[in-house]
Amino acid sequence: MAYSEKVIDHYQNPKNVGTLDKSSKNVGTGLVGAPECGDVMRLQIEVNGETGMITDAKFKTFGCGSAIASSSLATEWLKGKSVDEALKIDNMTIVEELNLPPVKIHCSVLAEDAIKAAINDYREKNGMEKIKFEESVVH
Amino acid sequence: MLNLPIYLDNNATTPMDPRVLETMTPYFLNHFGNSASRNHPFGWAAEEAVDYAREQVAKLIGADPKEIIFTSGATEADNLGIKGIFEMYASKGNHIITATTEHKAVLDTCKHIEKQGGEVTYLEVKPDGLIDLAELEAAIKPTTILIAIMYANNEIGTVMPIKEISAIARKHGVLVFTDGTQAVGKIPVDVNKDGIDLMAFTAHKMYGPKGVGALYVRRKNPRVKVTAQIDGGGHERGMRSGTINVPGVVGFGKACELCMNEMESDTKRIVKLRDKLEASLIKIEESYVNGSVTHRLPHVANISFKHVEGEGLLMGFNKNIALSSGSACTSASLEPSYVLKALGLGDDLAHSSLRFGLSRFTTEEEIDYTIKAITDTVLKLRDMSPLWEMYKEGIDLNSIEWAAH
Numbered sequence: 001m002a003y004s005e006k007v008i009d010h011y012q013n014p015k016n017v018g019t020l021d022k023s024s025k026n027v028g029t030g031l032v033g034a035p036e037c038g039d040v041m042r043l044q045i046e047v048n049g050e051t052g053m054i055t056d057a058k059f060k061t062f063g064c065g066s067a068i069a070s071s072s073l074a075t076e077w078l079k080g081k082s083v084d085e086a087l088k089i090d091n092m093t094i095v096e097e098l099n100l101p102p103v104k105i106h107c108s109v110l111a112e113d114a115i116k117a118a119i120n121d122y123r124e125k126n127g128m129e130k131i132k133f134e135e136s137v138v139h
Numbered sequence: 140m141l142n143l144p145i146y147l148d149n150n151a152t153t154p155m156d157p158r159v160l161e162t163m164t165p166y167f168l169n170h171f172g173n174s175a176s177r178n179h180p181f182g183w184a185a186e187e188a189v190d191y192a193r194e195q196v197a198k199l200i201g202a203d204p205k206e207i208i209f210t211s212g213a214t215e216a217d218n219l220g221i222k223g224i225f226e227m228y229a230s231k232g233n234h235i236i237t238a239t240t241e242h243k244a245v246l247d248t249c250k251h252i253e254k255q256g257g258e259v260t261y262l263e264v265k266p267d268g269l270i271d272l273a274e275l276e277a278a279i280k281p282t283t284i285l286i287a288i289m290y291a292n293n294e295i296g297t298v299m300p301i302k303e304i305s306a307i308a309r310k311h312g313v314l315v316f317t318d319g320t321q322a323v324g325k326i327p328v329d330v331n332k333d334g335i336d337l338m339a340f341t342a343h344k345m346y347g348p349k350g351v352g353a354l355y356v357r358r359k360n361p362r363v364k365v366t367a368q369i370d371g372g373g374h375e376r377g378m379r380s381g382t383i384n385v386p387g388v389v390g391f392g393k394a395c396e397l398c399m400n401e402m403e404s405d406t407k408r409i410v411k412l413r414d415k416l417e418a419s420l421i422k423i424e425e426s427y428v429n430g431s432v433t434h435r436l437p438h439v440a441n442i443s444f445k446h447v448e449g450e451g452l453l454m455g456f457n458k459n460i461a462l463s464s465g466s467a468c469t470s471a472s473l474e475p476s477y478v479l480k481a482l483g484l485g486d487d488l489a490h491s492s493l494r495f496g497l498s499r500f501t502t503e504e505e506i507d508y509t510i511k512a513i514t515d516t517v518l519k520l521r522d523m524s525p526l527w528e529m530y531k532e533g534i535d536l537n538s539i540e541w542a543a544h
Contacts, residue, residue, distance in 0.1 A: 003454065011454055017523045034541030035526060036486035038448050038466060038475065042525035060525040064450035064466075068523065 003065055004099035010069035015076050018058040020044040028122025030114040039063035039107065041071050043114035045078055045086070047122055052082050059114075066104040070094050070111040078115065083122070087131070089115055143459045145505045149344075149496035150293050150321060150439060151463060155390070156346035156499070162393040163348065166386035174383045175374060185385045192392025196353055199395040200319075200338065201329035208354045208375045209388055213320040215368075216339030216354035217244040219379060220316045223365025224285050224337065225252050228314075232282035236313075238262045238270050239481045240297075241289050244339075245318055249287070258282070266483050267431035268297035272307060279311045286315050290322035290338070294465065294478040294494055295430030296439025298322065305334025314363060319355075320344055324398035325406070325436055330355055336363050342387065346499060347394030351387030354379075405499050410437040412506045413497050417442065419510040423517055425530075429479055429492060438497040441465070441479075443488045444517045446526040452493065455516030460509055465492035487526075487536075 003011075020027045027046050033039040040063065046056040057075035061068045073094055078086050094100070094108035120130045146154065166188060174189045176182025193204040210216045225235065237249055239261050249259045260278045262270050270288065279286075286308050291298045305315045316337040322328055323338075324345030330338060341352035356378065357363045364378075371380030398405075417440045420426055425445040444452065449466030465476030466489075475489035484492075493513070497506075521527040529536060 008454075011451075014523060019528065031525065031539075035490070035536060036541070038450075038486075038490040040525055040541075060523050060528060062446060062451075062524045062526045063448050065454040067448075068451060 006073075006098050007065055007069040007100070010072040010098070011065040014059075014068060014072040016056075016058050016072065016079075017060060019060065020046055020056065020058050025049075025125050026122075028118040028120070028125065030117025030119075030121060032113045032117055033063070033067075033110050035062065039067045039110055041067065041110050041114045043071060043074060043111070043118050045083075045115075045118045045122060047083060049126065052084070054078050054081050054083065054086060063107065063110075064104075066098065066100055066107040067110060069098050070100075070107045071114065073097060074111040074115055083119055086115060087119060141502075141504045141508060145460045145509060147495050147497060147501070147505075147509065148461045148463050149498040149501075150296075150494060151496070152343045152349065153346050153498050154500060155343075155348060156394065156397055158397060159347055159390045159393045163386040163390040166389050170385075172385070174385055175372065185383075188389050189383055189385060192388045195392035195396045195399075199328075199399045200323060200340075200355060201331050202355050203358060205376075206330075206355055206358050208356055208378050209383055209391075210339075210352045210354055210379055211350055211384070212343070212352035213318065213339045213341035214244040214352075216341070216352050217242070217318055218248050219365060219368050220337040220339055220354050220356075221245065221248045221285065221287055222252065222368055223378070224314060224316065224363075225255070225257055226366035227364050228284045232280075232284045234258045234260070234280055234282040235285045235287060236260045236262065236275065236278050236283060237287040238264055238289075240264050240268060240292055240294075240478045241287070242293055242318055242320070245287055245289065264481050267434070268292060268295050268429075268478075268482055269299060269431060269434060270304075272300065272303055275304065276307050276311075279307075279313060283311070283313050286313055287317070288315075289318040289320075290328060291319075291326070291436050292430065292478060293321050294476060295441045295482070296321070296436035297430040298326065298434045298436060300434070301333045301335065305336075309334060314361075321436060321439075324395065324402070325438060327402070330357070336361070337365070342391035342394050345394050345398050348387050348390040351384050351391045353391070401499070406437045409497050409499070409501065412501055412503060413438055413440055413495070415503075416440060416495060416497075416506050416510060420513060423514055426517075427488070429482060429484065429488075440495040441492055442495070443479075443484070443492040445488060445491055446524045446530055447517055447520045448490050449492055451520055452491075452513075452516055455519065456509075456512040460512060463494045465494065466490045 057078040059071040091108040091112040170184040172181030172185040174185040197204040314336040319340040323340040338355040343349040429441040449464030479489040
């Protein structure tokens with residue numbers, strides 16, 4: 001299977017690889033996927049409590065090139081967005097941006113799940129109710 | 140001079156030896172005749188070439204030329220050998236013993252036989268990939284007609300104890316079929332010393348052309364017969380109809396002759412390169428060799444790099460190095476390698492594996508380049524692997540409730 005140029009670029013030069021202090025109140029961490037399935041994504045956001053803006057985002061991913069690219073792209077999109085805007089990131093936008101083939105759509109779903117999990121972690125830490133999301137169907 | 144890309148996927152197929160192609164060319168152009176045309180020079184030339192190739196093929200495995208049935212490849216030979224015995228020996232019994240790590244051409248043939256009313260026992264393998272001989276013997280029943288165990292495994296290179304297997308089979312009057320696809324031409328295989336009754340093998344895994352293979356069928360002690368699976372003009376002593384692929388067979392013969400003459404010197408060189416590759420790669424922290432290291436083909440290595448996913452790993456260098464992985468993502472099924480899982484490897488290690496297959500044409504420069512490229516990529520990917528970070532922090536990954544999707 002040939003990868004798109006964008007996937008290759010994110011794989012070779014991943015953006016925002018790293019770790020934020022998960023004990024910090026301003027940091028939300030989402031860990032999704034499973035080693036048995038061959039994909040694990042950890043996505044973290046740092047939020048300015050006053051403005052609600054995402055000031056930093058980091059990821060680490062165990063997975064194929066498309067999974068790495070999906071999470072790298074997600075962190076790029078998250079930075080500078082408000083938490084509410086971040087909730088609107090849809091996996092299909094990732095699919096389109098990276099030209100993912102059908103067998104790799106689950107990578108984009110995982111990235112969307114990781115964003116939502118990170119936001120919920122942040123909300124929980126700051127005394128807000130978790131948002132209930134509909135189960136993703138593409139697995 | 141290092142030429143990129145480097146080919147290290149020789150268990151999938153080997154490049155053709157130029158000497159093989161040279162032998163084949165006249166049989167496409169001048170001697171294009173049908174070897175079954177008995178009454179003109181075109182047919183005679185083709186028949187003579189096929190006879191000669193049959194001798195070359197037989198000699199490599201210590202067989203008589205009359206015991207070689209040419210087919211389109213190993214998959215067809217697997218089908219003919221197993222289904223052919225099941226049908227021919229139906230009055231004796233319907234039970235076949237095989238193993239879970241066999242190639243799909245054998246496993247799916249056995250599944251087919253189960254649908255036809257056959258009974259199949261699938262032996263589990265030990266962590267080194269070998270079957271337990273006591274378990275094999277215990278599985279034999281009065282209705283057992285065939286033991287089908289591969290000579291060497293295509294993913295991990297593990298070489299089965301065929302001599303011991305056939306000794307047990309003889310004792311109980313059961314026939315032995317072996318898929319010799321990965322072994323023939325690479326290690327000494329002798330149907331008489333090994334006690335093999337039927338064996339499938341193919342040209343394109345030993346520097347010959349694709350589209351031609353053979354089934355060895357024993358003619359003496361005991362005389363074995365298979366029911367034809369393809370009906371027609373009664374070629375190959377009635378066991379495999381269809382016009383013979385004359386240039387293919389000629390190339391197959393030449394490939395066998397070259398393997399016969401060069402196996403020893405090739406192996407000496409290849410095993411050194413394989414060992415260098417393996418020794419260097421297992422120096423990387425948390426990397427493991429899969430399958431037996433003592434009972435193994437000289438040109439194969441299968442290594443898992445923990446906490447790095449195989450397809451992601453391949454992407455780091457697959458423009459320059461051709462390899463395959465046991466990772467699910469490289470297959471259509473999204474399931475990691477069933478062979479690695481049969482060894483008892485967790486899905487995570489199965490996802491993290493690379494399979495190396497070296498060849499007659501592999502150079503030390505290529506191995507050095509490969510060692511560096513893989514080491515660099517593994518380290519780079521571990522830097523971005525959350526699992527590696529957790530492992531380094533001493534977190535037990537099994538204690539985490541993963542949201543399996």
